[in-house]
Amino acid sequence: MNGRATLTRFAWLSIAAAIVTISLKAGAYLVTGSVGLLSDALESLVNLVAAIIALIALTIAAQPPDEDHSYGHEKAEYFSSGVEGALILIAALSIAFAAVGRILHPQPIEQPELGLTIAVIASLVNLVVAQILIRAGRRYESITLEADAHHLMTDVYTSAGVIVGVALVSLTGWYLLDPLIALAVAGHIVWTGVQLLRRSVAGLMDTSLPAAEREVLDATLAPFRDEGIIFHALRTRQSGARRFVSFHVLVPGTWSVRRGHTLLEQVERDVRKALPNTTVFTHLEPIEDPASFQDTALDRVEETKDQH
Ligand SMILES: [Zn+2]
Ligand SMILES: [Zn+2]
Known part of the structure; x- marks a missing residue:
């Protein structure tokens, strides 16, 4: 900025x-x-x-x-x-x-x-x-x-x-x-x-980033996908000149915290390089755990049900 x-x-x-x-x-x-x-x-x-x-x-x-x-x-x-x-x-x-x-x-x-x-x-x-x-x-x-x-x-x-x-x-x-x-x-x-x-x-209204920028984002994540990393819950929005991007990063559960964090740092840096003025939030999850896949929506289904 x-x-x-x-x-x-x-x-x-x-x-x-x-x-x-x-x-x-x-x-x-x-x-x-x-x-x-x-x-x-x-x-x-x-x-x-x-x-x-x-x-x-x-x-x-x-x-x-x-x-x-x-x-x-x-x-x-x-x-x-x-x-x-x-x-x-x-x-x-x-x-x-x-x-x-x-x-x-x-x-x-x-x-x-x-x-x-x-x-x-x-x-x-x-x-x-x-x-x-x-x-x-x-x-x-x-x-x-x-x-x-x-x-x-x-x-x-x-x-x-x-x-x-x-x-x-x-x-x-x-x-x-x-x-x-x-x-x-x-x-x-x-x-x-x-x-x-x-x-x-x-x-x-927090409209998502334009389609062209979402394609750039997708291309930035592609090399990591090729290595077996899974991304989901990808969300984007714009606040004036600042972009916000958030997503979950799924890696093998046996990875150390250090190894996982190093990957996050690398992915976030690549996203910021591809889309200037972007603030990136990530969330690290074990790929083997089914619970990792139940948080892709804004609301968690089972918790929402419990409240009614
Ligand atoms: Zn960090
Ligand atoms: Zn998740």
């Missing part, structure tokens, strides 16, 4: 970008009166809130495990990406609401050139910051940074729609185009919000 303590610098970058774009877009709205630019400015305000939440989540996630959180604090990232998804959905609703109002009460747009120029500059700021965040998000496996980057890219698409809308209105004089394009953009960003919510819920 090296280097993750400094991830907050990306959240600060996002906060700075939000302040710059809010100022630009709010100014552009005051000058032009374009509802598209207003909704754009409102969404940048949401960006500021999202970036602050990302900063808090990354700060908490970087804390080392302690007595109250012995599995670490990495899950804090899912709250941030979940809130980010919800905020994107709210932004889509507010854009749609403003656009419908504009359709019912069409108004001419004043000084479209200035509005366009400012929207283009703000979009470039968002585009550059989003690319930096998405790279950092992938490199450090931070769903918080990735979510923030998607959010900023959503803004870029929104702004592109607004720019096209304002430009077309100034060319054709058909005022309905501005809100109609805003509606289309709102529909598009609903999708991004839903995806982020889905991934956040998956993380909070």
